[in-house]
Amino acid sequence: MPDIQHGAVAFRFKEEPLNQLAQLWSVGWEEQTSSIYSWSGTERKDLGKVIFQVTLSGFGEIDIDGKVHRIQPGHAFIVKSPSQYRYYLPEASEKWEFMYVTIYGKEADRCFEHIQSNTNQVIRFHPESVPVKLVKQIYDEANSKNITSAYKGSSLAYQFIMELYEYVSALDKEMDEWPESIVSAVLFARQSYQNPIGPDEMADASGLSRYHFTRIFKKNTGMTPIQYLTRIRISKAIELLEHTKYTTEEIASLVGYTNANYLNKVCRKVTGKSPGELRRKKSGWQWDRPELLDR
CATH class of the missing domain: 1.10.10.60 (Homeodomain-like)
Structure with missing residues (x-):
């Protein structure tokens, strides 16, 4: 397969009103192949952040409150730090390729609480779904250095939150399940x-x-x-x-x-x-x- 450019971009904006509403913290595209890869929700330093991570290939696992979930292609998890979770590359997996976006602010918190209360924190996303496409768009915009202001960052974060709400609200409706x-x-x-x-x-x-x-x-x-x-x-x-x-x-x-x-x-x-x-x-x-x- 062709080489893929993985990477991560962090955002640090100073406009407090926008940051309090909804803001980007980071976006990335990674492929992990070592079993030392592990993140704990009680040990992270980036507190108050909501993480959305979707698997592209391979698989990883996440332990949420003592329950282990396998995160296969098309599946994503949504967590907030600090809380009782740990995601990692298990020994049974050769690789875990994924994209993620980390957001924060009052609207991000409210969206996470809604998902946590109304559905699972591990969700299967159709590959045509807008939230999955939007993570890639944010990543591309960041790599092209087009997210240069808090206003653009806040707009993308808020758009992502709204798309999550819409997708989750339709989960109880019949949806074709691709293999x-x-x-x-x-x-x-x-x-x-x-x-x-x-x-x-x-x-x-x-x-x-x-x-x-x-x-x-x-x-x-x-x-x-x-x-x-x-x-x-x-x-x-x-x-x-x-x-x-x-x-x-x-x-x-x-x-x-x-x-x-x-x-x-x-x-x-x-x-x-x-x-x-x-x-x-x-x-x-x-x-x-x-x-x-x-x-």
């Missing part, structure tokens, strides 16, 4: 679309053979792996065209295409418009023909 293998592949594609990946790498992430993976993926998502990956890439390209000043060549590189010519070819086939036309018209393209995404 763990498909969740792993989708999370891999969503985090790595900017790299030169394709169906083979997605199959590797799922742990299934290419043939079996393709069949199961289509059954669950309604699309082939390449159609799904193309949707991710073109959606991101349209977002960048509409909201940034990056050149088409730069956008092609950012979404995993070799050059602007190839991005232009795929855009025209999928949307009927060139990148330049999409940028001018800000179409807000909606996907309704997956057969066009075979690129």
Whole structure:
């Protein structure tokens, strides 16, 4: 698989009114392979913080008040320090790859208390869910050095809190449960679309053979792996065209295409418009023909 750039970004803003409401503390993307990895909720120094951590591949475990939960791909835990929890890489796991965001403030506390009272602190998140996508967005914004003020940080923290409320409120409704293998592949594609990946790498992430993976993926998502990956890439390209000043060549590189010519070819086939036309018209393209995404 292609190399992935892991890392972490910490935020330290001085605007107290915003920090008291809702604020970012840190965001990160890590892969742990050593059993010495362990965090205790009674020993941490970053007190008063709410941690949301979602597994992308491998698995870890968390002990909350004496009950051990396995955190597999697509599962996340939500905890607050100080409290009785410990999360770690168990001996049975070769690796634990995850993304996390740490927030604080009155609204973060209120959201955590709501989740703790109304559902479990370990929740399965659909890979298409907004909270999972938003953690990746915050990470990308931080890495691009776009979160430079307390106002932007507070806005993202508050948005994340509201998305958590909405997702948790719908947990009691019927939701399609994708197999763990498909969740792993989708999370891999969503985090790595900017790299030169394709169906083979997605199959590797799922742990299934290419043939079996393709069949199961289509059954669950309604699309082939390449159609799904193309949707991710073109959606991101349209977002960048509409909201940034990056050149088409730069956008092609950012979404995993070799050059602007190839991005232009795929855009025209999928949307009927060139990148330049999409940028001018800000179409807000909606996907309704997956057969066009075979690129």
